[in-house]
Amino acid sequence: xxxxxxxxxxxxxxxxxxxxxxxxxxxxxxxxxxxxxxxxxxxxxxxxxxxxxxxxxxxxxxxxxxxxxxxxxxxxxxxxxxxxxxxxxxxxxxxxxxxxxxxxxxxxxxxxxxxxxxxxxxxxxxxxxxxxxxxxxxxxxxxxxxxxxxxxxxxxxxxxxxxxxxxxxxxxxxxxxxxxxxxxxxxxxxxxxxxxxxxxxxxxxxxxxxxxxxxxxxxxxxxxxxxxxxxxxxxxxxxxxxxxxxxxxxxxxxxxxxxxxxxxxxxxxxxxxxxxxxxxxxxxxxxxxxxxxxxxxxxxxxxxxxxxxxxxxxxxxxxxxxxxxxxxxxxxxxxxxxxxxxxxxxxxxxxxxxxxxxxxxxxxx
Ligand code: FES
Numbered sequence: 001x002x003x004x005x006x007x008x009x010x011x012x013x014x015x016x017x018x019x020x021x022x023x024x025x026x027x028x029x030x031x032x033x034x035x036x037x038x039x040x041x042x043x044x045x046x047x048x049x050x051x052x053x054x055x056x057x058x059x060x061x062x063x064x065x066x067x068x069x070x071x072x073x074x075x076x077x078x079x080x081x082x083x084x085x086x087x088x089x090x091x092x093x094x095x096x097x098x099x100x101x102x103x104x105x106x107x108x109x110x111x112x113x114x115x116x117x118x119x120x121x122x123x124x125x126x127x128x129x130x131x132x133x134x135x136x137x138x139x140x141x142x143x144x145x146x147x148x149x150x151x152x153x154x155x156x157x158x159x160x161x162x163x164x165x166x167x168x169x170x171x172x173x174x175x176x177x178x179x180x181x182x183x184x185x186x187x188x189x190x191x192x193x194x195x196x197x198x199x200x201x202x203x204x205x206x207x208x209x210x211x212x213x214x215x216x217x218x219x220x221x222x223x224x225x226x227x228x229x230x231x232x233x234x235x236x237x238x239x240x241x242x243x244x245x246x247x248x249x250x251x252x253x254x255x256x257x258x259x260x261x262x263x264x265x266x267x268x269x270x271x272x273x274x275x276x277x278x279x280x281x282x283x284x285x286x287x288x289x290x291x292x293x294x295x296x297x298x299x300x301x302x303x304x305x306x307x308x309x310x311x312x313x314x315x316x317x318x319x320x321x322x323x324x325x326x327x328x329x330x331x332x333x334x335x336x337x338x339x340x341x342x343x344x345x346x347x348x349x350x351x352x353x354x355x356x357x358x359x360x361x362x363x364x365x
Contacts, residue, residue, distance in 0.1 A: 046070045046136040050128055051107055058192040060113040060160070061125040062098060067108055067136060073101050074108070075144040076167040077240070077267070081137025081321065082110060086123050092137065093120045094321035096163035096242075096267075100170035111194065113160050137323070143240070143267035145171075151238055152180035154231055156251060158222070158243030159187065164267055165242060166195055169202060179208035182231045186214040186222045186243070222247075224254035235259045242267040280335050280342070283357035287311055287365050288330060296357035301337060302327075303352040311365065313352065320354035327352050332361030 048065040055061050074080065079096045095110035114125040128134075145168055155165050162185060172178050187193040193213065203211040212230045214222045227234040241251050241264065248266045255264040282298040285305050294309035296302060303325050306313040316324030320338065329345040334355045336343075342358050352363075 048108070048134050048136050050130050050132045050134060052130055053124075053128060055125075056111060056194045057196055058113060058159075058187065058194040059125070060111050060194045062109050062111045063124050063128060064099075064107045064109045065134065065136075066106065071108070071136070072139070074139045074167075076101060076171040077144040077164040078139050078141040078167075079164070080108070080110070080139050081323070082120075082124075083135030083137065084120060084123060084128070084132075086119060091120050092135075092316070092322045092324070094137075094140075096141075096167065097139070098163050098166045098170075100167060102171060102174070111163050111166070113194070141267070143242070143265060145240075146238065149177060149238075151236060152182070152233070154227075154234055154237040154239040155181070155183040155185075156222075156227075156239060156241040156243070156247075157183070157185045158247050160194070161241075161243030161247075161267070162194055162199075163242075165240060166198075168240070169199075173202060173206065178202065178206040181206075181209045182212065182234075182237070183209070184212045184214065184222065184227070184230055186216055186247075188215070188217050190215050190218070224250050227254075235263075237263070239264045240267075241265070279340050280356065280358050283332075283359040283361060285309075285357050286360065286362040288362050289365055296361070298356070299337060300356050301353050302334070302350075302355055302357060302361070302363065305357065306352070306363075306365075313365075315353060318353045320351055323351060325351055325353045328364040330362040330364055333358040334361060 046068055048067040048071075050063060051066050052064045053061050054064070074097050077096070079094050081092050081094050083090060083092045095112055097108055098111045099107060099109040112121040112124045115121045141164075143164055155168070157165050165183070169178070169183075172181070183199070185193070185199065193199070199211050199213070202209050216222070231237070235258070239255075241248060245268060248268055251264060251266065252261070255261045280298050282296050282300065285294045285296045285302050286292070287294065287306065290311065292309060292311065294305045294311065296305035303313050303315055303318070314325055314327075316322035318325070326349045329348055329350050331346050333342055333344050334350060335341070335358045337354050337356050
């Protein structure tokens with residue numbers, strides 16, 4: 001069976017050498033000197049240099065980046081937070097990595113689609129130039145392939161939902177990974193399919209890979225019931241889906257009613273946070289410096305609990321990607337409202353927009 005999703009090793013020698021430099025310069029900061037030699041040699045934060053920008057169909061562009069020495073690699077399907085300075089203002093956004101982790105040249109890529117009226121995506125698609133240095137946050141995400149492929153795969157994607165799956169396909173293509181794969185992809189227009197040529201080439205070159213392209217402007221919208229025709233053995237396959245929330249909701253309820261929900265893996269660009277079905281009993285958030293207690297019912301983020309109590313809370317995306325809302329938790333149990341996982345915190349930083357209180361929680365604010 002194919003081994004997939006292995007982490008590529010970073011160069012430990014280079015990493016050790018730069019860490020040693022950090023120790024030698026302490027308490028001064030070596031970065032000011034290192035940056036004169038190479039702007040990617042920061043010991044404080046991970047950076048990358050834009051190498052190329054390749055236009056893609058559908059108003060997107062692939063930005064190829066050479067990451068700095070501390071890049072530890074990614075698993076296909078994960079995303080990275082990207083920091084850019086636009087007109088003097090720092091912005092952070094999360095993008096799925098579209099590159100295979102096995103690229104021989106060591107480059108990584110993201111493929112944002114231009115959002116009209118947006119700030120970061122138009123910058124990355126139209127304005128960023130080779131040589132520009134960007135900041136790289138942590139690689140995150142559990143939308144990843146299993147280590148062993150024991151059964152056939154089904155990918156269901158729509159629009160920009162192709163991006164994490166493209167990393168998976170590029171990773172699988174050189175080995176035996178595409179020997180039994182069906183990919184149902186929806187796009188609005190035939191000439192606007194991002195990665196359309198590469199997907200068609202995979203379909204042509206790999207006998208075990210079948211692309212079912214649904215052009216919604218001509219064929220109508222894809223529904224889960226269509227799978228009985230497009231991929232009759234869908235129940236037997238490990239399925240990876242990424243696309244708009246309505247599509248993922250429909251797939252989830254279809255798998256619950258007619259399949260095995262455990263075999264459907266999905267990636268939401270907008271996570272579901274809390275809501276009516278929220279678990280847990282909620283709690284109280286104490287804002288220590290304000291000497292104020294805020295009620296935090298089940299499914300309510302600490303951010304919202306603070307706002308409801310009149311606290312001026314920091315926030316950005318409100319969906320757990322930008323880290324603008326982070327605050328130190330002095331003590332208490334918190335619930336991740338996306339996964340329902342509960343953890344005990346003691347002087348740790350958390351994202352208040354996606355965590356609720358589980359009992360009494362004290363925040364340093
Ligand atoms: S992570 Fe962006 S506001 Fe919380």
